[in-house]
Amino acid sequence: MALFNKKKNEPPPKEMKQYITGAGGTIVSKSILEGTSKLKWLFRENSEYGNGWVALGDTDTQEYVDNPDNMTIVDFNTLANIEPAVVNVFYMPVGSDLELCSDPSGNYFLDTRDGKEIREPVKHPVQLAFEKNLKFLNQDNYPSEFFQGLFQTGGRLETFIPGNADFPTGEVVLADPLAYLGGEYATYLDRKVPAGSYPLELAVLHSELAGLRIAAARLIVSDSPAVRYEIAMPKGKKPEELGQPGVWTLFGVDTGLACCTDVKIGEEYRDFFAQWHKENPGKNRYDDYFAALFEESRRKFPHVQNQGGSFLSWQLPRTGHHVIMFASGMGDGIYSAYWGLDSDGEVTELIMPFMNPEFF
Structure with a gap:
């Protein structure tokens, strides 16, 4: 009876939120997905696999990520459901190299190339071009x-x-x-x-x-x-x-x-x-x-x-x-x-x- 009640009181599985439609596949370390590490590094490369984003955990060693069995491809929204801050940087270009940071206001990314903090959503390149064009006309x-x-x-x-x-x-x-x-x-x-x-x-x-x-x-x-x-x-x-x-x-x-x-x-x-x-x-x-x-x-x-x-x-x-x-x-x-x-x-x-x- 006790086991039955325990299962009965368990919350239902959390439904995955769809942040970005058609976001594509992202390479993620299994440690993040399994909860043994937290997202720490996010970079985008010119890759034949999905959208080019690669996510690594704070406990991932070089030896760990060098083993292909420890990496897998998931929909970007899967990663976003674990760490929603990634939605803000989705439209950043190939070559982006980011570190997830935290302060009392919440999680944000630091661009390791120039030290800039990214706390607001980065606009889609088409939107940026559209706004620039609007001012030009x-x-x-x-x-x-x-x-x-x-x-x-x-x-x-x-x-x-x-x-x-x-x-x-x-x-x-x-x-x-x-x-x-x-x-x-x-x-x-x-x-x-x-x-x-x-x-x-x-x-x-x-x-x-x-x-x-x-x-x-x-x-x-x-x-x-x-x-x-x-x-x-x-x-x-x-x-x-x-x-x-x-x-x-x-x-x-x-x-x-x-x-x-x-x-x-x-x-x-x-x-x-x-x-x-x-x-x-x-x-x-x-x-x-x-x-x-x-x-x-x-x-x-x-x-x-x-x-x-x-x-x-x-x-x-x-x-x-x-x-x-x-x-x-x-x-x-x-x-x-x-x-x-x-x-x-x-x-x-x-x-x-x-x-x-x-x-x-």
């Missing part, structure tokens, strides 16, 4: 070399033209096509382009950090080289008014897609989908209309697109006008566009930058 002006460098094929950048965009009136509008095109929250530009049809070029970035991304888009209005750039102002506003109350230059993206098109096409787009929604109550214009078209575009040009499609050259069914939609860099945000002007002050291009490739 929407400046009043940039060096011409920045814009020109976006569309020079080589290294990690590749340029691609999905097709021509039509401008029947020459009045330019920038918008998220799924959220704002044809509505009051689109950004209507003050400058015009001559009525016509123009190539729209994409700067495709192949990044080890961020994957395949569209870093910028460019409407090519003429072959004349741009000698200077100015920020594209909304209708009725001039660059010299920038900074005054109520004067902004931004267009918003809330679905990860952007487009540069004509005001008339924006109106045609709005009218088309107003009728489409009447005929398709309860349906979503992306899932039930555009998704299949984006996937078809991806199958046609797979080397410059992500799964599901990164751009679409679409012809409005009723009017035949072409509009090109494209992914906006790292996704949702607020962006500015910039006019490229030739030596006579005429528009030669309109550039929409989403990313600084140097950060990624």
Whole structure:
């Protein structure tokens, strides 16, 4: 009876907490897992085994760790459940060499390379790059070399033209096509382009950090080289008014897609989908209309697109006008566009930058 009661009163096994999804395997000394030692050393190496992290205990000797039978690979979350402080350093790079320390405030890591204490979570490299990129965007002006460098094929950048965009009136509008095109929250530009049809070029970035991304888009209005750039102002506003109350230059993206098109096409787009929604109550214009078209575009040009499609050259069914939609860099945000002007002050291009490739 006594044995029965002892088993009955034992607490249930502790459920393992999932701190980081897809964290991968970590080499850990069995002494840590068995509780005969406490985590002391954590370092990350360039390894074919899991995520590269290796954890050693405070009683582990060189002889102990040299014996492969004393080391094993477990999910990183297994180690995190033993010592949660490891979650703070998960995103540190290969070459990191850390010592677990403790004081009245709790456990923390000491970087043995520079003596820095690590008490707060280290951000994912993509998040750091994203935040840096966010601060970089929407400046009043940039060096011409920045814009020109976006569309020079080589290294990690590749340029691609999905097709021509039509401008029947020459009045330019920038918008998220799924959220704002044809509505009051689109950004209507003050400058015009001559009525016509123009190539729209994409700067495709192949990044080890961020994957395949569209870093910028460019409407090519003429072959004349741009000698200077100015920020594209909304209708009725001039660059010299920038900074005054109520004067902004931004267009918003809330679905990860952007487009540069004509005001008339924006109106045609709005009218088309107003009728489409009447005929398709309860349906979503992306899932039930555009998704299949984006996937078809991806199958046609797979080397410059992500799964599901990164751009679409679409012809409005009723009017035949072409509009090109494209992914906006790292996704949702607020962006500015910039006019490229030739030596006579005429528009030669309109550039929409989403990313600084140097950060990624």
